[in-house]
Amino acid sequence: MLAVGVLAGLSVLSLLTYGYLSWDSLGLGPGVTEATRTGLGEELGTGAPSSQPHIIFILADDQGFRDVGYHGSEIRTPTLDKLAAEGVKLENYYVQPMCTPSRSQFITGKYQIHTGLQHSIIRPTQPNCLPLDNVTLPQKLKEVGYSTHMVGKWHLGFYRRECMPTQRGFDTFFGSLLGSGDYYTHFKCDSPGICGYDLYENDNAAWDHDNGIYSTQMYTQKVQQILASHNPSKPIFLYIAYQAVHSPLQAPGKYFEHYRSINNINRRRYAAMLACLDEAINNVTLALKKYGYYDNSIIIYSSDNGGQPMAGGSNWPLRGSKGTYWEGGIRAVGFVHSPLLKNKGSVCKELVHITDWFPTLITLAEGQIDEDIQLDGYDIWETISEGRRSPRVDILHNIDPIYTKAKNGSWAAGYGIWNTAIQSAIRVNHWKLLTGNPGYSDWVPPQAFSNAGPNRWHNERVSWTAGKTVWLFNITADPYERVDLSAKYPDVVKQLLRRLSQFNKTAVPVRYPPKDPRSNPKLNGGVWGPWFKEDEKKKKSDKSKGANKQKKNKNKKKAN
Secondary structure (H helix, E strand, C coil), rough: HHHHHHHHHHHHHHHHHCCCCHHHHHHHHCCCHHHHHHHHHHHHHCCCCCCEEEEEEEEECCCCCCCCCCHHCCCCCCHHHHHHHHHHEEEEEEECCCCCHHHHHHHHHHCCHHHCCCCCCCCCCCEEEECCCCCCHHHHHHHHHCCCEEECCCCCEEEEHHHHHHHCCCEEEEEEEEEEEEEECCEEEEEEEEEEECCCCEEEEEEHHHHCCCHHHHHHHHHHHHHCCCCCCCCCCEECCCCCCCCCCCCHHHHHHHCCCCCCCCHHHHHHHHHHHHHHHHHHHHHHHHHHHHHHHEEEEEEECCCCCHHHCCCCCCCCCCCCCCHHHHHHCEEECCCCCCCCCCEEEHHHHHHHHHHHHHHHHCCCCCCCCCCCCCCCCCHHHHCCCCCCCCEEEEEEEECCCCCCCCCCCCCCCCCCEEEEEECCCEEEEECCCCCCEEECCCCCCCCCCCCCCEEEEECCCCCCCCCEEECCCCCCCCCCCCCCCHHHHHHHHHHHHHHHHHCCCCCCCCCCHHHHHHHHCEEEECCCCCHHHHHHHHHHHHHHHHHHHHHHHCCC
16 A cells, blocks of 8 residues: 555656646646635535536547547547547548537537538638527526536627627637637747737736646646636536647657657647647546546536548548548547446447537536427437437538539539539438538558658549549448449439428528638737627617608608
8 A cells, every 4th residue: 555655646746746747736836725625625525416417518620530549640649549449439420621610519419511611611801609599508407506617719700799708608718719720829820910818817918817828738737727726515517628739830849759660740749739639638537537527527528520630630541631521521439438438448339420419418517408499410419328219310511502512513413403513512311412512531550760851741642534523422331432433323312312302491591701800810819809898789780770761851841
């Protein structure tokens, strides 16, 4: 026992020395005093534990399908491997091919076609955000007593104050509003001369936290502080949306130690970033255990889309990359780790989609889903925890009516059911159909030890016959999308095209407004932030109302 105690002491000391698990993160630093912790401990002793589980949702950014140890990566991810092995690996799990779409579907439980965000992402200069009439996951959890906190990347719009995370259900927010930025300075340039600071605490720029700390580590420290100061007898929802491993490719020097043999500089940097992220998730898990949350917690890990090979990521052996509807863009790394799982150490091969978390987590939290909310997600907890069949039989990957049309697409090619010039993708049971321009379609093999450098890729290129705008695959039998079956099974193609057409009838108009020059951070104290003033809109509407009244009065006088 003495030896065990000494080893435990040494392990904590080594973490303090070589990692970034600091005394502050252990609850003994600034902001969390010993008296606070003692008082909290006394409170914990008297408070009855909640039957509602603590929910920790961790979203990685641009992590490729292959980029986790248990998928055969050369990048070491011991924390992710252990958590997944002890939990349930999701091996038929889908997200969207880009940042905003995945985040919007997670937080609303709705497909993009039902929120108007079916095209691209929300740009920093666009007057656009997740529509305000959509109820969000944190709002529903707050209704049943949850404390809700978000740390990390928002990317759901901020042009109005009402679009900010704290106005969409989160008690606190610490992180970035944009899709990317410098990991140390937190500055982002959208275009030459349009640059600003992007680190927020709640609704204000977090200048006080601008200490040059790497964002993965900074976000982890914030999570540790939240856990240290909250009462674990009361339920908490923590949404941790890490910036990593999205470009720019930056990482602290010590994480390069094991990857100096990787000649491809982008892959080497990416590996270092992922190693740091893996360590961060270990520190989050340690904090959950230390502060009394772990035994009643559900940890969900997910990537938001596929990896970007030109920025170090790998989706091998899947086809395509981030931004495409090939499997490499939408099939994600995902797992659930929880002491509450019934079938621990298992693999779930049932169909699961990112929209499913909304109803699943609300049900676990003992919340109510309003009947008038038209959800696209399903409660899949029994599927994950007990190994039952998934209630989901299809996924609308997307319909994007304003994406660049395929030149040779036509209604004729879609049997008069669908215009195949339109970019769309759908999965029904084993079948997957793509139309239009599905995006970069190569298979990119591992580049870790390539001497050719990042600009020369030995891809497997496929020359399709001219005019092709429809593809059909049996994903269960052919997960790598190598055998197109559209010509062999025209009846299946027609069935899926009809399903696409049915979905399209429920779509709302696309929200993708032009740039607003008022968004320039120079006009907002050098900070990216809300620029649309509600009072300006009211003044304009009041003026127009006044003008209309004057016109009506003149018309009345003329009539008299």
